[in-house]
Amino acid sequence: MAHHLHAGAAVWVRRPAAGVQNGVTAAASEWLPAVVTSADEGGAAAVALEGSGEVVACAPADIELRGDDSCVQDLIRLAHLNEPSVLSALARRYAGGQIYTNTGRGIIIALNPFTPMPHLYDAAAMEAYRSEGAAGDAVARAPHVYAVASQAYWRMRGEGKGQALLVTGESGAGKTETSKLIMKYLAFLGGYKSKDSDDGDAARPSVEQRVLESNPLLEAFGNAKTVRNDNSSRFGKYIELHFCAAGSISGARIHTYLLERSRLVAPSKGERNYHIFYQLLAGATREERSRWALGASAAAHRLTAAAGCLALPGVDDARDLLVTRHAMRAVGLGADEQERLFSILSALLHLGDVSFDPCPDGGDGCAVGGPAAASLAAAAGLLGCGAAALTKAVTTRTRVTPDGPIVSPLGAKAAAETRDALSKAARAAALLPPPLPRFGGPPAAADPRRREGVIQQTPRGARAVNAPQVIYARLFDWLVARINEAVGEDLVGA
Template sequence: MTHMALEVKESLEERCNQMLRNMEASLTARDRVGIQDFVLLDAYTSESAFLDNLRKRFHENLIYTYIGTLLVTVNPYKELDIYSKKQMDIYMGVNFFELPPHIYALADNVFRTMLSEFNNHFILISGESGAGKTEASKKILQFYAVSCPSTKLLNNVRDRLLLSNPVLEAFGNAKTLKNDNSSRFGKYMDIQFDHQGGAVGGHILNYLLEKSRVVHQNHGERNFHIFYQLVEGGEEELLRWLGLERNCQNYRYLVQGDCAKVSSINDKSDWKMVQRALSVIKFSESDIEHLFGIIASVLHLGNIKFEADVLGYASLNNNQEMHWVSKLLGIPPHVLQQGLTHRKIEAKTEEMFSPFSVDHAVYARDALAKAIYGRTFNWLVNKINESLVNKFCINYCNEKLQQLFIQLTLKSEQEEYEMEGIEWEPVPFFNNKIICDLVEEKHRGIISLLDEECLRPGEATDLTFLEKMEETIGGHPHFVT
């Protein structure tokens, strides 16, 4: 008995020592690589401790750290082997805190919570320029492309969602001092899933495109990628048809930053990707032809120069550039010339044309270039949306997003100012709740009326549905047939 007790005592002592060694090793590792969740940080109120933990993890290529269910990312500015199909499989269906922090864990957790709760969820990605927001959104989409149920129809929607990214990046991203692929617009992407988790549609809302970049870039920055991709990668026949030369230095709007060539960007390769993406998203040949005709017209427009005539007013001397802008935009040359050199003044039934000075003409030319590009970008986003969901749903989604924007940034903020007695100047806005109610109100909204019409006995047609809407909501101030 004494011998056995001694053995048990030694065994217990050895296990305790092993536990102490394991704890010591864990503490040593924690000191070296930091902790995975800031909630567990001892000095959780210390900014220096917070930054020190981030720094430790960053030096070990651990770019993800949790704050509870929030994910903090530090851009490594290099490729890391943590985004493979194998990594995606590891994080699928796993408890959020079971594995080391990763954007796949966040995406999977949101997806599974959405399915289990049958409720809408969102992922907000924020950070300064160069923080990695664009890449993070792409990683999330790629994860869903692999993890969601797969059918021919769902794969079609998935491919369109994924390939909308290179198109939007080409037309909406540019090189800045901080980031070679900086998004110069805000984006809200809405992905619709069915009850089984299959992606069945999507919608993109864009806002605040940096149109001033079209006509001016700071030193060390570029215009939007698509201009360089077209000039460097466009086929010879296409360039001839557009009146372009394969030399970015020949276009005023492309050389102001003095860095048309960037080592980290392959414009020729990116051009091919954009071409393939436009094809998958179902842009017609005619759409693509007109799209790049407009992009080329902006480059020609930037090369138009003005000279002062004997009276000091602006006159044009770029007949060749005027010819190409006129041809590509379908505007008669005399109309274009008058629009660039004169201001139209309307007074009752009379119209007068006042000539521009050279400075005013340059301003008008640049304003036209910005307007053309801005409208083209909006058209592009709308075309992508049309390939993802029908027009009615797009409009409804736009109204709901606008309502959310109003609620979060205008209505609630102003109510808080009023409650706290802060002096401020009220910002007038149209509350579009009346529009959303027109669509979604129970028993009287358009969607409810459509459901009723589909279920009623007899033959339901577009005409009977229209009659039902006129009968029920015909007096609505925002309903017109």
């Protein structure tokens, strides 16, 4: 940008720098602090770089004004609002352990510290921001995610209107962690007492507790290790928290979007499938392992082994299964429902192990033989449908014509691509009778829109649908619906 520059003006100048991204050296640039030694009318200048004193000539596009921003904690107070000033202010604060920076009222930039910072979120910090917003002074204290949450909370209470908090950023930026901090803090502001507190009905966790405790469950089924984030949410979510007139949480509702279904059958190299599969394979008891015919470890099943990443440093999948089970109980999933749930997950693992051989007679179809037949039988048993019906479903395609259905064989490649080629979701539903309602009442049935959504997810006229994906997506929807039942939708008094 062209500026009126004079000798002695403090500026940023853009200089070429080699950057390395994903192991590849790429041309990049960096902004360096400098002082103008001479400038022409068009904005070009000769500058002396701070530190080295080297004098370089710069085009107008490579120069930005620089102010003294050393105490700035709100970006709108920068002396010059330009890219290098913003980046330098954020970098300086981050280096000093200040991961939060305001940018105007109600917007905060959070930089991921990638290390636990318990002092930022302890009881003293919670108290410090309790009245933020109520006092109408959101900038008085250090920028903090609690300040934004507190501001929204008190505005909701003051104006009696719903508030929305948008948490956005690229994968691994810290959205999930930030959302959890916000929820915990809103629960705290609403008077939530920790579960250690001995008042109340110990057998019935509070709504706040159920909301917070449902998180591990959603994460187990909806998160996976990616190349960018060991605990990446593979779905979008919108969480509604309902408050009663007295200001405490009275209920919640979680809406989820666009679960990454393809991960189930094809996680990318170096990534993992959904956490729950590794938890199950690491933490199932000997008796459960035999009941569900599970392999000894994640290496034993294609769905968990194919991408080549079995364990994660610092993650104990067996211990995490205990956390997931605790969350299941917290949202009210009984032993029967848990059994069905783990049976279906096990069935998916077996289904993933089914492979197809070309027909021995050289014909069009394919056959399921050897160990694959055992996997298919195990899947059929766990899903509660006959092995013959499942075999037919995975090796044939049915077309409905005015003269009746025409069944034709699928080649090995087509069958393998679709894995069990249950040609349509409707057929899948017929074969896996009825897949999720057996968990104990289908919330989907009570909500026609949701049911429609499931049907729409199946490409109409598609030659075949990958049933593990369909089943897993239904399982996930069912789980979200159960969590919603547990956390309630009590809008009375909100």
